[in-house]
Amino acid sequence: MKLAVCIYEGPYNHEASDSAYNFIKAAVAKGHEIRGIFFYHDGVYNVTKLMDPPQDDRHIANRWSELGATGIDIVVCIAAAKRRGIVDEVLVPNVRISGLGQLTMMAIEADRMVIFGD
Amino acid sequence: MSEESKKKIMFTVRKPPHGTIYVYEGLEVKLIMAAYDADISVVFIDDGVYALKAGQDTRELGIKGFEATYGVLVDYEIQKVYVDRQSMEERGLTEDDLLVIGEDEDTEEPIRPKMVDSSEIAAMMAEQHNILSF
Numbered sequence: 001m002k003l004a005v006c007i008y009e010g011p012y013n014h015e016a017s018d019s020a021y022n023f024i025k026a027a028v029a030k031g032h033e034i035r036g037i038f039f040y041h042d043g044v045y046n047v048t049k050l051m052d053p054p055q056d057d058r059h060i061a062n063r064w065s066e067l068g069a070t071g072i073d074i075v076v077c078i079a080a081a082k083r084r085g086i087v088d089e090v091l092v093p094n095v096r097i098s099g100l101g102q103l104t105m106m107a108i109e110a111d112r113m114v115i116f117g118d
Numbered sequence: 119m120s121e122e123s124k125k126k127i128m129f130t131v132r133k134p135p136h137g138t139i140y141v142y143e144g145l146e147v148k149l150i151m152a153a154y155d156a157d158i159s160v161v162f163i164d165d166g167v168y169a170l171k172a173g174q175d176t177r178e179l180g181i182k183g184f185e186a187t188y189g190v191l192v193d194y195e196i197q198k199v200y201v202d203r204q205s206m207e208e209r210g211l212t213e214d215d216l217l218v219i220g221e222d223e224d225t226e227e228p229i230r231p232k233m234v235d236s237s238e239i240a241a242m243m244a245e246q247h248n249i250l251s252f
Binding site for chain 2: 004006008040041079080099100101103104105107108110112113115118
């Protein structure tokens, strides 16, 4: 199945980002295709390289970046990002900023859109 | 693309309109998506029905408010706007409380969201290609 994933919540504060990550890893392991990952609302904070969590904790932004390195398209909403001070210069590699049109294409092209957040 | 082959995409709005940004940023998604070739519908359920209440004044909240944008949803080609009857009744709201989302092109009659029962919403949901919740 072709899946798209949308994440609404920021890192560490909320489980949504972790759940989405685990969901995607499991889906890929089962042979599903990930059409794209879209960060919206406070979700845009998940992929800033400015985060510096304690050594013994997971590094959420790096984890998304590694997933992006496997070829999965990871998009940060530009409108949501601009509100929150997230710009190209602070993004981890393998992630891009783009518009809501990208979310639209994911919603049209994916068999299922799965949303993580409140 | 014909109406038949367009992908059906539904938005659900279940959160109260103020207090968090979900409903406002959700509205931005609807306006963008309506410009694409998709069959868009919006359903307001639970506290989401408050977003459709006419006469909201957000000045003291220090935010712009979006009632004016809801007032022209039809102009954005978002015509399929539904509100859950049970959620309205539970909150003491009636059809008269609903804001106008546009006017009929021919008759110039005001268009309001359509009140529907949960069973109708369930039937519509079953037909959707994808559903986005805000």
